[in-house]
Amino acid sequence: MSTILRVINLYRDREYFQQLLKIGLPITFQQFIFSLLNMVGVVMIGQKGETAVAAVGLANQVYFLYSLILFGIASGAAMFTAQLWGKRDIPNLRKVLSLSLTLSLAVALVFLGLAQLIPVQILKLFSEDAQVITLGSQYLRLFSGSFVFFAITFSYTLVLRSTGDVKLPMAVSVSSLILNVLLSFGLIFGKLGLPEMGVLGAALALLISRIVECIALLAVTYYMRSPVAAALRELLQFDPHFVVKVLKPVLPVALNELLWGAGITAYSAVYARIGTEAIAAMNIVGAVDNLALTLFIGITNATAVLVGNRIGAGEDDEAFRYAARSTGLSTILALLVGGVILLTRNPVLTLYKVSPAVLQNAYDVLAILSLLLCVRAQNMTLIVGVFRSGGDTRFALFLDGFIIWMLGVPLAFLGGLVFHLPVHWVYLLVMSEELTKYILSLPRFFSRKWIHDLAQAESV
Numbered sequence: 001m002s003t004i005l006r007v008i009n010l011y012r013d014r015e016y017f018q019q020l021l022k023i024g025l026p027i028t029f030q031q032f033i034f035s036l037l038n039m040v041g042v043v044m045i046g047q048k049g050e051t052a053v054a055a056v057g058l059a060n061q062v063y064f065l066y067s068l069i070l071f072g073i074a075s076g077a078a079m080f081t082a083q084l085w086g087k088r089d090i091p092n093l094r095k096v097l098s099l100s101l102t103l104s105l106a107v108a109l110v111f112l113g114l115a116q117l118i119p120v121q122i123l124k125l126f127s128e129d130a131q132v133i134t135l136g137s138q139y140l141r142l143f144s145g146s147f148v149f150f151a152i153t154f155s156y157t158l159v160l161r162s163t164g165d166v167k168l169p170m171a172v173s174v175s176s177l178i179l180n181v182l183l184s185f186g187l188i189f190g191k192l193g194l195p196e197m198g199v200l201g202a203a204l205a206l207l208i209s210r211i212v213e214c215i216a217l218l219a220v221t222y223y224m225r226s227p228v229a230a231a232l233r234e235l236l237q238f239d240p241h242f243v244v245k246v247l248k249p250v251l252p253v254a255l256n257e258l259l260w261g262a263g264i265t266a267y268s269a270v271y272a273r274i275g276t277e278a279i280a281a282m283n284i285v286g287a288v289d290n291l292a293l294t295l296f297i298g299i300t301n302a303t304a305v306l307v308g309n310r311i312g313a314g315e316d317d318e319a320f321r322y323a324a325r326s327t328g329l330s331t332i333l334a335l336l337v338g339g340v341i342l343l344t345r346n347p348v349l350t351l352y353k354v355s356p357a358v359l360q361n362a363y364d365v366l367a368i369l370s371l372l373l374c375v376r377a378q379n380m381t382l383i384v385g386v387f388r389s390g391g392d393t394r395f396a397l398f399l400d401g402f403i404i405w406m407l408g409v410p411l412a413f414l415g416g417l418v419f420h421l422p423v424h425w426v427y428l429l430v431m432s433e434e435l436t437k438y439i440l441s442l443p444r445f446f447s448r449k450w451i452h453d454l455a456q457a458e459s460v
Helices: 002-010 014-046 050-086 090-117 119-123 130-162 167-189 199-223 232-236 240-274 276-292 294-312 316-349 356-387 393-418 423-430 432-447
Strands: none
Touching: 014 050, 014 167, 014 199, 014 294, 014 316, 050 090, 050 119, 050 130, 050 199, 050 240, 050 276, 050 294, 090 119, 090 130, 090 232, 090 240, 119 130, 130 167, 130 199, 130 294, 167 199, 240 276, 240 393, 240 423, 276 294, 276 316, 276 356, 276 423, 294 316, 294 356, 316 356, 316 432, 356 393, 356 423, 356 432, 393 423, 393 432, 423 432
């Protein structure tokens, strides 16, 4: 009974829920709109057949890996800026933004060069289907023009969030996403007075909307004189000592995302080698998965800000309680969302005009996804929302960056390419890494060894 009372008391903190809703709700809404419109985009592309779905899905693997590296850099910077904002140290906050921008733009230029120069060679790593490779490389070459703009937008967005300003990036992002869907509809099917471009229309729509999003976010940020609105001289300053101090905990986060993203990309390569029907099914599942995770992305990002702010303010016990509440909340909500997926997978899959084999594959994978969503949601909250915001980036790197290569990727290759198992069994093998992370993360959390005052320790 005493344990139950302790749990009840843990969730009686009204301030926690107020802050969680204030920060997490706009992020959840933004992510929900993004995922919903992305799903609409996949449905529109799906009207062109499974080859089109597979081509766009494989091209998006490059963008996926790129965006994860950006997330590693920007979220690593955000764990500093959240703590710096807790101290209201704006000059150093802007110095961290400058470093995040520099690193993100460097990564953007590398990926842009690869996408422009060798798109065919890149997609051949995933598929042997000549039609998929040709169409996918054309799509990749066109929409990669958005990489530089996205790097700028993403850096500002995560630092804005770390200061508690979630409404501005949400409003700009949602407007951009709506523009993207309207342009995609017009350019894919030749509607709204626009030319019919098919899959390439989706790429052009994405490029235009990313440019508009970047310009709008910068314009409003500087017009409102946000704490993040650094002057050009502040963005161009270079302090080697400061850079080294910040990069020490940030680089493990970037490496974490690189390794994890490369692992997810390896999974996609296995699915594609199983067959075009398998990769098309996994792209459909991916759209549903992204929609399902929106709530937990909001909780995770809000937790990272709240925990980071509390640590920066010297309130370690309160930081632990905030983290505990968010972890439990994610688990309960994930059980509910998983049940919804299980009950609605049939009507959702009827939206796609693909072969029965693709639909059956997607149906089976969605069953596994729904049952294990609670494990993935808790892993996301602990690794990204708690350990990283607490500065425990090396342990997070071990959990999220190394286990996927030690366990998940080898099992996926064995299951898909050696034993030639159906795609849903391969996906189940892939989920073994999530279960392993779940088991290892809990003792670390309760030990409190993840709590580090970065702003104080690094003397930034």
